[in-house]
Amino acid sequence: xxxxxxxxxxxxxxxxxxxxxxxxxLGWFSIGLxxxxxxxxxxxxxxxxxHGRDGLVRAYGVRxxxxxxxxxxxxxxxxxIWARVMGDALDLATLAVGAGRAExxxxxxxxxxxxxxxxxxxxxxxxxxxxxxxxxxxxxxxADYRDRSGFxxxxxxxxxxxxxxxxxRDMRVPDAMRGDVFARRRRPVPAGA
Amino acid sequence: xxxxxxxxxxxxxxxxxxDPRIEDPRDAIIKVTSCAICGxxxxxxxxxxxGMESGDIMGHxxxxxxxxxxxxxxSALKVGDRVVIPFTIICGECDQCRRGNFSVCERSNRNxxxxxxxxxxxxxxxxxxxxxxxxxxxxxxxxxxxxxxDATHIKVPKGIPDEKLLFLSDIFPTGWQAAVQCDxxxxxxxxxWGCGPVGQMAIRSAVLLGAKRVIAIDRLPxxxxxxxxxxxxxxxFAEDNIVERLNDMTDGKGPEKxxxxxxxxxxxxxxxxxxxxxxxxxxxxxxxxxHVLREMIYxxxxxxxxxxxxxxxxxxxxxxxxxxxxxxxxxxTGQTHVNRWTDDLLKRIEEGQIDPSFVITHKxxxxxxxxxxxxxxxxxxxxxxxFISP
Ligand SMILES: NC(=O)c1ccc[n+]([C@@H]2O[C@H](COP(=O)([O-])OP(=O)(O)OC[C@H]3O[C@@H](n4cnc5c(N)ncnc54)[C@H](O)[C@@H]3O)[C@@H](O)[C@H]2O)c1
Ligand SMILES: [Zn+2]
Ligand SMILES: [Zn+2]
Numbered sequence: 001x002x003x004x005x006x007x008x009x010x011x012x013x014x015x016x017x018x019x020x021x022x023x024x025x026l027g028w029f030s031i032g033l034x035x036x037x038x039x040x041x042x043x044x045x046x047x048x049x050x051h052g053r054d055g056l057v058r059a060y061g062v063r064x065x066x067x068x069x070x071x072x073x074x075x076x077x078x079x080x081i082w083a084r085v086m087g088d089a090l091d092l093a094t095l096a097v098g099a100g101r102a103e104x105x106x107x108x109x110x111x112x113x114x115x116x117x118x119x120x121x122x123x124x125x126x127x128x129x130x131x132x133x134x135x136x137x138x139x140x141x142x143a144d145y146r147d148r149s150g151f152x153x154x155x156x157x158x159x160x161x162x163x164x165x166x167x168x169r170d171m172r173v174p175d176a177m178r179g180d181v182f183a184r185r186r187r188p189v190p191a192g193a
Numbered sequence: 194x195x196x197x198x199x200x201x202x203x204x205x206x207x208x209x210x211x212d213p214r215i216e217d218p219r220d221a222i223i224k225v226t227s228c229a230i231c232g233x234x235x236x237x238x239x240x241x242x243x244g245m246e247s248g249d250i251m252g253h254x255x256x257x258x259x260x261x262x263x264x265x266x267x268s269a270l271k272v273g274d275r276v277v278i279p280f281t282i283i284c285g286e287c288d289q290c291r292r293g294n295f296s297v298c299e300r301s302n303r304n305x306x307x308x309x310x311x312x313x314x315x316x317x318x319x320x321x322x323x324x325x326x327x328x329x330x331x332x333x334x335x336x337x338x339x340x341x342x343d344a345t346h347i348k349v350p351k352g353i354p355d356e357k358l359l360f361l362s363d364i365f366p367t368g369w370q371a372a373v374q375c376d377x378x379x380x381x382x383x384x385x386w387g388c389g390p391v392g393q394m395a396i397r398s399a400v401l402l403g404a405k406r407v408i409a410i411d412r413l414p415x416x417x418x419x420x421x422x423x424x425x426x427x428x429x430f431a432e433d434n435i436v437e438r439l440n441d442m443t444d445g446k447g448p449e450k451x452x453x454x455x456x457x458x459x460x461x462x463x464x465x466x467x468x469x470x471x472x473x474x475x476x477x478x479x480x481x482x483x484h485v486l487r488e489m490i491y492x493x494x495x496x497x498x499x500x501x502x503x504x505x506x507x508x509x510x511x512x513x514x515x516x517x518x519x520x521x522x523x524x525x526t527g528q529t530h531v532n533r534w535t536d537d538l539l540k541r542i543e544e545g546q547i548d549p550s551f552v553i554t555h556k557x558x559x560x561x562x563x564x565x566x567x568x569x570x571x572x573x574x575x576x577x578x579x580f581i582s583p
Contacts, residue, residue, distance in 0.1 A: 005415070005575040010564035015205040015238065017567060075202050075239035136572030138412050138431050143554070143575025145419035150397050150551035155424040160403035161546050163379070165537070168293070171374040173523060177496045 006140040019130035023081055026127060027071030029120070030084065034064025047109045048095065049102030056094070063087055081128040088121040195583065196334030197562045199249045202240040205563045210250065213330060213338035218265030221342030223278060227355040228332050229254040230562070230579040231280075231363055232389050232456070233504055235570050237323070241457060241481075242506045244307070244323035253280035253320040254362040255332025256355060262342070269343035276346040277361045278332060278339055279531035282318035285344030296528035301341055302327045316528065333562060335583045347535045350543075356550035356580065357542055360394070364578075365538055365549045367529040368394025368454070371502040372402050374525040375450035382406040382443050384492070385425070386485045387454035388416035390552050390578045391502055393423060395452050397547055400424045404450075408442060410435055412460065415575045419552070430460070436492045449497045451489040456503030457481035466511065473510065483509035495520040502529065552578040559583040 009017040016024075037044060038061035041054035050057070067084055071077045095117065099110045151158040198208040213222055231254050236242045256277040262270050270276070282301040283290050289297045301318035302308045304327055308315030311325050318340065321331015330338060339345050349358050372395055375383060383404045385395050388411035399407045400423060409420035412431040420427050428438050439448055459470075459482045470482035489499050490513050499522055517524070541547055554577045557565055565579045 006571075006573040008564060008568045008574050009571075010567035013207060013560060013563060015203060015563040015566040020203065020567075073202065075241070134571050134573065136413060138414060138429065141413060141415045141572060141575045143415040143418075145415055145554075145575075145577070146422050148419050148551040149422045149424070150393070150547055150549065151400075151423070152545045152548050155400065155422075158397075158400055158546065159424065160379070160401070162398075162401040162541070163403035165373070165402060167373055167376050168533075170292075171376060171525065173376040173498060177521065177523065 005143045006134070006136045009134045017130075017134055019127055019134060020077070022123070022127045023071055023077040023131065026081065026084060026120075026124060027068045027077065030064045030068030030071065032068075034061045034066075034068060037061030037064060047106060048113060049098035049100075049106045049110055050094070051101075060087075060091065060094075076131075078128055078131040081124055081131065084124045085121065085128060088117055088124055091117050092121070194335035195559050196250045196330075197252060197559065199237060199245055199251055200247050203238060203567075205238060205251060205566050207560045207562055210334075213336050215261055215263045216338065217340060218263040219341050219343055220263045221259055221266050221270050221339045221346075222261040223255070223257040223276065223332075223337045223339055224260045225255055225257040225332055225335055225337055225583050227256055227359050228252050228334075228581050228583065229359060229362075230333070230565060230569055230581070232391060233322070233363075234566070236457065236504060236506065238566050238570060239458065242323050242325075243311075244325040244328075246324060246328070249321070249324075249328065250330040250334055251321045252331035252333030253322055254359060254364070255320070255337055256349070256359050256362060257337070260336070266343040270346065274346075275349050275351055277349055277358055277535075278320070278337065278346060279361075279366075279535070280320055280322070280363045281345075281528060281531050282320065282327065282329065282340055283344045283532060284341050290344070293530055293533040295530040295532050301345075304328060319528070333559070333581065333583075335559070344532075347532065347539070349539065353542070354550075355582075356553060357548055358539075359580070360390075360549040360552070361531075361535050361538060361542075363529065363531065364390045364394050364552070366531045366534040367391050367502050368396070369398040369534050369538060370527075370529045371395045371452045371454065371500045372398035372404075373534075374500045375399070375452065375498050377402045377404045377450060379403055380405050381450050382408065382448040383450040383452065384408045384410065384439055384448040384489075385452045385454055386410045386489065387456075387503065388413070388420045388427075389454065392416075392452075392454035393419055393552050393577070394549065395454050395502070396420055396423045396425045399452075401541075401546060406442075408439065408448065413572055416577060419577065422551075435488055439492050443494070447492045447494040447497070449494050451493045451497065451499050453485045453489055453499070453501045453503040455485045457483075457505045459484035470510070481505045481507060481509045483512055487511070487513060490514075490517045490520075490522065493520065493522055496522070498523045498525065501526040504528075553580045555579045557581055 041057040259274040284300040287299040298317035318327030407425040409425035
């Protein structure tokens with residue numbers, strides 16, 4: 001049975017896939033949102049029915065900025081995108097609490113915020129799953145290279161062909177560590193001698 | 194000219210850059226006929242090695258034709274010569290070069306002060322490989338400037354295709370040196386971690402040098418199938434407990450010789466300790482993931498040899514040095530002293546003992562180079578080695 005090999009995913013002329021690019025975008029988004037949460041914590045909290053919780057909003061801001069930087073700096077953003085997904089869950093839960101307490105126009109704000117976070121969550125999950133699916137593993141590529149021995153005369157003929165190669169002195173195992181050296185020196189004296 | 198240029202983490206592009214020209218009398222300029230992407234390039238692509246700058250040209254596996262020679266290199270090279278360029282730049286005259294320790298040439302790193310600071314003493318200049326080793330432009334390009342060109346080259350005959358010769362620049366001698374420094378005896382079992390291009394060459398070398406058994410370890414089926422083709426038995430580290438299996442296969446004694454052809458990016462979900470390393474790496478408390486090193490030290494037979502061609506960049510943590518010391522293991526490492534082996538290896542290619550082109554799975558032009566970095570890094574499309582014709 002032959003599965004197909006994992007297809008190439010990089011964008012034309014780039015060393016990144018669409019999911020890599022999306023991850024970078026989410027990284028910048030994280031930093032932007034985090035900065036907003038840091039500088040406008042009070043008004044955000046008030047507008048979302050979370051009166052007096054600006055400390056919490058600021059903490060979320062720090063979380064966003066840190067994740068964002070990690071996504072932009074990392075060669076493999078996938079774990080950080082999953083971290084964003086967990087952060088999204090936290091945001092949704094917090095907004096739900098706000099929804100319970102919101103009054104008047106705050107209700108609309110919370111509804112909009114919930115919809116926005118839900119959308120971003122979907123994007124985050126899409127991105128993380130996409131990144132994961134791009135990596136080869138035991139179950140993906142089953143290209144079969146059984147005919148590629150590299151020995152024009154076959155493996156059997158190749159075995160030991162270079163046994164006469166003189167290993168340079170600086171790369172030999174030190175004499176003291178060759179068991180046989182010691183054995184030879186201590187050969188038992190023949191009986192009767 | 195066109196060249197593959199580093200722009201940042203996981204960002205390589207095919208850009209137009211100025212043509213190189215002779216800067217020193219000992220320089221030569223090569224028109225590149227083929228080049229390749231190496232596992233070491235992935236450490237730069239992933240940005241694990243410090244000292245890269247945006248705009249650096251990548252590549253250190255290159256061959257081509259000499260198109261210009263400085264006055265100081267004319268004794269050794271002439272226009273039209275066909276050459277493979279070793280990834281280590283060598284002066285050919287210093288103390289280390291005279292001993293054949295080319296990868297630690299004392300004079301070819303023009304950023305010696307940086308090298309001294311990073312490693313205590315400088316190592317050789319390398320093509321396309323960070324400013325710690327000279328910041329020299331690399332050979333994934335249409336043209337390459339070769340410093341110390343009178344020494345830094347391997348002349349190759351016409352008539353043999355590039356595919357068979359290109360890997361004299363790096364991975365073939367690297368696999369060879371990895372096996373040679375094991376000092377393989379006829380009854381030795383050699384265990385090799387990693388079935389990337391370097392591991393594949395190490396397997397072939399250990400077979401040629403007459404190891405009784407070669408056991409190769411990886412998790413990717415296509416790489417394992419290529420390892421078996423070369424005469425190795427294989428273990429899958431995603432399925433098997435490597436230490437247990439290696440002990441079982443050697444009457445409980447462990448392999449005499451162990452080769453680390455993986456290096457600092459050992460697979461991160463393979464084991465608890467790798468996840469620990471990955472976390473510490475993310476927090477910048479450790480630079481390298483030495484999972485394979487730990488495993489080798491632990492499983493190797495006492496008085497055995499550990500050979501480490503896999504690249505490490507900085508600090509490693511939780512290495513069982515007690516086992517290392519008490520078992521009296523010998524550790525041999527290093528970037529490869531390419532020119533020390535290439536005359537002999539060229540002869541073996543010509544005699545048909547080996548044909549290193551078996552490892553090539555993808556052939557592309559330079560403009561597709563960036564895409565192939567991603568393909569090779571993520572092990573897509575059965576990719577093992579990318580061969581580029583500029
Ligand atoms: N010493 C030198 O002069 C020199 C020259 C060339 C390359 N290298 C180094 O050799 C190493 C390998 O190069 P490559 O081109 O083959 O790279 P590669 O990335 O293609 O191969 C590495 C292989 O190791 C496998 N691997 C990862 N974790 C493992 C584990 N825990 N156990 C067993 N296998 C594991 C991967 O699946 C992969 O197949 C790199 O570190 C590279 O920098 C050194
Ligand atoms: Zn290399
Ligand atoms: Zn030198």
